[in-house]
Amino acid sequence: MGYSVEVKDVTLSYKQFKAIDQLSFRLTANKIHGLLGRNGAGKTTLLTVLASFRPAKQGTVLIDGEDPFENERIMEGTAFIYDQDHTYNYDKVDTLLKEMRYFRPNYDVEYAHSLAKKFKIPLDKGLDQLSKGKQSAFQATIGLASRAPLTIFDEAYLGMDAPTRELFYQEILAEQERYPRTIIFSTHLVSEMDYLFDEILIINEGKLLLQDSNERVMEKGVSITGAQADVESFTDTLEVINSHSLGGTKSVMVYGALTEQQQREAQELGLEIGRLSLHDLFVHVTKEEES
Amino acid sequence: MNQTITRSKKLGWGLLSEQLKWAAWFLVIMFIILIGLTFIAGIQLEDFLISNNASAIFMLIVGILYTYGFLDYYVKFGITRKNFFKAALFASVLLSIVLAFFFVLMVLLLEGVFSLIGIPIPWTEGISENGILSALTSFSTFTITHFAYFLIGWLIGLGFYRFLWKIGLLFVAASVVLVSLLELLHGSLFSTAPISLFPDAWMITGFPAYLITALLFLALITVNYRLVKDVTIRLH
Numbered sequence: 066m067g068y069s070v071e072v073k074d075v076t077l078s079y080k081q082f083k084a085i086d087q088l089s090f091r092l093t094a095n096k097i098h099g100l101l102g103r104n105g106a107g108k109t110t111l112l113t114v115l116a117s118f119r120p121a122k123q124g125t126v127l128i129d130g131e132d133p134f135e136n137e138r139i140m141e142g143t144a145f146i147y148d149q150d151h152t153y154n155y156d157k158v159d160t161l162l163k164e165m166r167y168f169r170p171n172y173d174v175e176y177a178h179s180l181a182k183k184f185k186i187p188l189d190k191g192l193d194q195l196s197k198g199k200q201s202a203f204q205a206t207i208g209l210a211s212r213a214p215l216t217i218f219d220e221a222y223l224g225m226d227a228p229t230r231e232l233f234y235q236e237i238l239a240e241q242e243r244y245p246r247t248i249i250f251s252t253h254l255v256s257e258m259d260y261l262f263d264e265i266l267i268i269n270e271g272k273l274l275l276q277d278s279n280e281r282v283m284e285k286g287v288s289i290t291g292a293q294a295d296v297e298s299f300t301d302t303l304e305v306i307n308s309h310s311l312g313g314t315k316s317v318m319v320y321g322a323l324t325e326q327q328q329r330e331a332q333e334l335g336l337e338i339g340r341l342s343l344h345d346l347f348v349h350v351t352k353e354e355e356s
Numbered sequence: 357m358n359q360t361i362t363r364s365k366k367l368g369w370g371l372l373s374e375q376l377k378w379a380a381w382f383l384v385i386m387f388i389i390l391i392g393l394t395f396i397a398g399i400q401l402e403d404f405l406i407s408n409n410a411s412a413i414f415m416l417i418v419g420i421l422y423t424y425g426f427l428d429y430y431v432k433f434g435i436t437r438k439n440f441f442k443a444a445l446f447a448s449v450l451l452s453i454v455l456a457f458f459f460v461l462m463v464l465l466l467e468g469v470f471s472l473i474g475i476p477i478p479w480t481e482g483i484s485e486n487g488i489l490s491a492l493t494s495f496s497t498f499t500i501t502h503f504a505y506f507l508i509g510w511l512i513g514l515g516f517y518r519f520l521w522k523i524g525l526l527f528v529a530a531s532v533v534l535v536s537l538l539e540l541l542h543g544s545l546f547s548t549a550p551i552s553l554f555p556d557a558w559m560i561t562g563f564p565a566y567l568i569t570a571l572l573f574l575a576l577i578t579v580n581y582r583l584v585k586d587v588t589i590r591l592h
Contacts, residue, residue, distance in 0.1 A: 109591065118431070118589040135585070137363075141434040149432075150592050167366070168433035213434075 067094035067247035068129035068142060068215040070115065075124030077110055077271075084110040086271035088124070092264070094214075095245040097237070099262035099279075101255060101343075103351050107271040108251045109147070112219050115249070116145035128215060141170060144213035146204050146221045151192045158195070158203060159188040162210075169211040171244075177210035183232060197224030205233050212244050219251045230254075234261055256344035265343070269351050283340050287323055290316040291336035299334060306349035307342075318345040364439045368446035371426060375418060375451050382414050383458055390466055394478045401479045409547075411459050411498065412505040415452065419509020422448075423517040423584075431589045441584050445577065448510075452502035460495045500569065501545050507576040508534055514583040517590070537572065541565040 070092035077085040085107045092098050102108045114121050120134045133139040154161075162177045181188060184202035186195065195203065201224040208216055222230050237248065238261065252258055265282045267275040275282065286306065289296055293315040300317050308317040318341055323331065331338055393399045422444055430440050460483060467484040470477050477485075483494050508531045515527025536553040538546035541560055560568065 113589075113591065118591070120586050135436045135438055137436050137439065140431075140436055143434060145432070147591060165433070167370075168430075168435065 066214055067096075067245055068139070069094040070215065070247065070249075071125075071127040072111075072115075073125040073127075075111075075114065075121050075126060077107075077114065077119075077121070077123070083271050085114075088268070088271065088273055090266060090273055090276050092247060092249070092266075094129075094247050096263040097241060097248045097250060097261055098264045098266060099255075099258065099343075100249055100251040100266050100268070101347050102251075102268040105270075106268050106351075108268060109219055110271075111268070112145060112147075112217050112249065112251060115215070116143050116217060118145070139215075141168065142214040143217070144169065144208055144211045144215070145217045145219070146208035147217075147219040148201070148221070148223045149204060151195070151200050154192040157189060157191055158186055161192060161203075162188070162206070165207060165211065169213060171212035171214075173210050173212060177206055180206040180209060180236065183236070184229060198226055198229060201225045202229055202233070205236075209236060209240055212240075212246065215247045215249070217249045217251070220253065222252075222254070230257065234258060237261060255347050256342060259343040267347060267350060274350055279343075282343065282346065284322055286318060286320045286341035286346060288316060288318050288339040288341060289331065289336050290314065290339065291334065295334045295336060299331060299336060307345040318342060318349075320346070320349055363435075364442040364446070367430070367435065367439060367443035368450075371443055371447035372450050375447065376454065378418065379414070379451065379455050379458070382411070383455075383462055386410055386459075387462055387466070394470070394475070399478070411455055412501050412545075415455070415502045415505040416509040416512075418451070419448075419506040419511075420513040420516075422510050423513040423587075427584065427587070428517070428589060437584050437587065441581055444510075448506045449503060452499050452506060455502055456495050456498035459498055460491055463494075464491065497542070497545055500542070503573065504538055504546070504569070507573060507580065510580050511576060511583075514580060514587070518583055518587050534572070534576075538569070541569055 072091075073089050075085055075088045076083065088107070088111065100108055100112075113119050114126055115128065115133065117133050117135065117140050126133060128136075128139045128143065131139055133143065156164075158181065162181060163174055165172045165177065166174055178188075181203070184199070184206060186199050186203055186206065192200065192203065201222055205218070205221055205225075208218055208221060222233060225233065234257075241248070250258065250261065259279070262279050264278055265276070266273065277285075289300060291299075291314070293310060293313050296315040296317055300319060304320040306318045306320045308315060310316075320341075323338070328338065390401070393401065426444070427437070427440055431437060463483050467477050467482050471484075483491050511534075512524070512527045512531055515530075516524030519527075532548050532551060533553060535546050535548050536551070539548065540554055540558050542565065543559070
C-alpha cells in the first residue's frame with residue numbers, strides 16, 4: 066500500500082540560499098523513516114517538495130514511480146502533517162473529522178473518532194478554540210486516520226504533553242502493523258522517538274549526511290560503561306562523542322565500531338558495552354559537519 | 357479521467373454551497389441596510405442600481421479570498437491545483453448567476469414593498485419600472501459585473517499569495533486598469549472614481565463591447581490559471 070520515494074539531485078534555493086543542495090536518496094515503501102536534521106537543515110523544504118506544496122525545479126522526485134507534482138493519485142495519497150496555524154479555522158472538530166472522507170480515499174472516520182476520544186479532543190468545539198496541544202493531537206488524528214500511502218509528520222507533536230506524545234507513538238506502531246504505509250517522521254525529539262524508526266536519514270545544510278537502517282546506524286558506535294579509570298584508559302584512542310560520570314562510574318558514547326580485540330579487552334576490564342544513543346550520534350555528526 | 361471529473365464537480369458544488377451561505381448573509385444584511393436607510397433614515401440611494409457596487413464588491417472579496425481561504429486549504433488536503441481551478445471556475449460562474457438572480461429578486465421585492473406602502477423608490481431606474489425586460493437586463497449585466505469582479509479579486513489574491521505584498525500591490529494597480537477598461541465597455545457598472553484613466557470618448561458599446569468583455573474574461577482566466585498552476589503553497 067505504501068509509496069516508495071526517490072529523490073535525485075534535487076536542489077532548491079531561496080534567492081542566494083541553497084536550502085537543498087543536490088540531494089539524492091531512496092525511501093523504501095511501508096517503513097517508518099526518521100528524518101533528522103538541525104534547524105535550517107532543509108527538512109521542511111524537502112518535505113514540502115514531497116507533498117507537492119512546491120515543484121522540484123531542479124532534479125527529480127518520484128513517488129510510487131511517478132512525478133508527484135499535480136499528480137492526482139499521488140497527491141491524494143500524500144498527507145503532510147505539520148504545525149499548522151488554526152487561528153482562523155472556526156469549523157467544529159466533528160465536522161472537520163467527517164469532511165476528511167472527501168479528501169482521502171482510505172480515510173477511516175470511525176478510527177478518527179476513536180483517536181479523538183483517546184486524545185480527549187472535544188468534538189463540539191471549533192478548531193480555533195482548542196489548546197495548542199489538542200490542535201496537534203487533532204492533526205495527528207487526521208494524519209493517522211487518513212491512512213495515506215505516504216504520510217509525512219513534520220514536528221507534528223509540538224504542544225502535545227509527554228503522555229499524549231507517547232500515545233501518538235504507540236498508535237503509529239499499531240497502525241503500521243494494521244495498515245502499513247510509508248511514514249516520514251521529521252523530528253528534533255530524537256531520543257524519545259528513536260525506537261519508532263526503521264530507517265534513518267540525517268541531513269545537514271541541505272545535503273544527505275547519512276542514511277541507513279536503524280540497526281546499522283546504531284552499529285556506528287557503542288556506549289561503554291564501567292569504572293571511571295578503566296573507561297578513560299580504554300577510550301583514550303577512541304572517538305568519544307559524549308560522556309557522563311556518576312560517582313566512580315563513567316559512561317561514554319564512542320563513534321565507530323569496536324574491533325573484536327577491543328571487545329575482548331573491554332570484557333576483560335569488566336566494561337559494559339551497549340547501544341549507541343541516536344541522539345548522541347545525531348548531535349555528533351551534525352556538529353562535525355558544522356566545523 | 358471520470359474520477360477526475362467527478363472530483364472537480366463535487367469540489368465545485370462544495371465551493372458553491374459554502375459561498376452561497378456567504379451570499380445569503382450578504383443579501384440579508386443588504387436587505388436590512390436598505391430597509392433601514394429608507395424607512396428610518398429616509399436616505400435617497402440615487403445610483404444604487406446604476407453602479408451596483410454592493411454585490412460587485414462582495415464578489416471582489418470572494419475572489420480575493422479564493423486563494424487564501426480555499427486554494428491553500430484544498431491543496432493541503434491533496435487536491436491538485438488544476439482540479440481546484442476547474443472547480444473554482446465552475447462555482448464562481450454559478451455564484452455570479454445565482455447572486456444576480458437573488459439580488460434582482462431582492463430589489464424587486466423592495467420596490468414592491470415601497471410602492472405598496474406608497475413611498476417613492478429611493479433609487480433611480482428601478483428594476484420594476486420597465487417590466488420583465490428590465491429585470492432580465494439587470495440580471496444579465498449584474499452577472500457579468502459579478503464574474504468580472506470575481507476574476508479581478510482572484511487575480512489580486514493570487515498576486516499577494518504568490519508574490520507577497522510588494523508585487524501584490526502591482527496586481528491592485530493592474531486591477532484598476534482592468535476596471536477602467538471595463539468602464540469603457542459597460543459604463544458606470546464599473547467605476548474607479550475618482551480615478552479616471554481613459555477618456556469617455558473611447559467608450560465602446562453594443563456587440564463589440566460584449567466581445568471584448570468575453571476576450572478580457574478569457575485573458576483573465578488564462579492569467580489566473582498561469583498563476584495557480586505551479587504556485588507554492590505556504591506553510592502557515
